[in-house]
Amino acid sequence: MSRSLSLPVLSPVATGDPVLIKASEAPATRLPSGDLCLGMLRESRRFGHLSADLLHALALTASRATFERDAVIVYENEPGVALYLVVSGGVKRVKTGGDGREFIIALVGPGQSFGEQSIFDPHGQASTAIAMLDTTLVR
Numbered sequence: 001m002s003r004s005l006s007l008p009v010l011s012p013v014a015t016g017d018p019v020l021i022k023a024s025e026a027p028a029t030r031l032p033s034g035d036l037c038l039g040m041l042r043e044s045r046r047f048g049h050l051s052a053d054l055l056h057a058l059a060l061t062a063s064r065a066t067f068e069r070d071a072v073i074v075y076e077n078e079p080g081v082a083l084y085l086v087v088s089g090g091v092k093r094v095k096t097g098g099d100g101r102e103f104i105i106a107l108v109g110p111g112q113s114f115g116e117q118s119i120f121d122p123h124g125q126a127s128t129a130i131a132m133l134d135t136t137l138v139r
Contacts, residue, residue: 037062067131080118082139089135
């Protein structure tokens with residue numbers, strides 16, 4: 001069963017103007033037998049200790065999504081609906097100050113994950129996640 005997100009995502013178009021789209025409309029494809037995700041989970045500090053059966057079950061539910069540079073993946077305070085593993089590219093986690101300035105609180109690169117805490121936190125995402133480059137994620 002495929003789950004889709006309903007969080008809004010900003011996607012730059014050729015003119016450079018952002019266009020609001022739904023994350024469920026962002027390119028997402030089921031991973032063939034979850035092989036890519038399974039390998040990433042095995043090598044992950046957070047999941048590497050899990051049994052092979054559990055890792056396989058997690059990998060089979062994963063899908064891949066690609067975001068263009070500067071696209072918002074998730075917004076601060078939005079409900080957490082997924083854990084994200086960075087396959088390629090990079091993600092910056094930012095908080096916006098009262099004066100509108102952006103403060104980078106974390107950089108997430110290939111093989112690293114984000115979003116796991118927000119799944120269990122009733123306050124949602126602790127920060128906004130933005131693709132720093134064209135970025136492929138497994139969610």
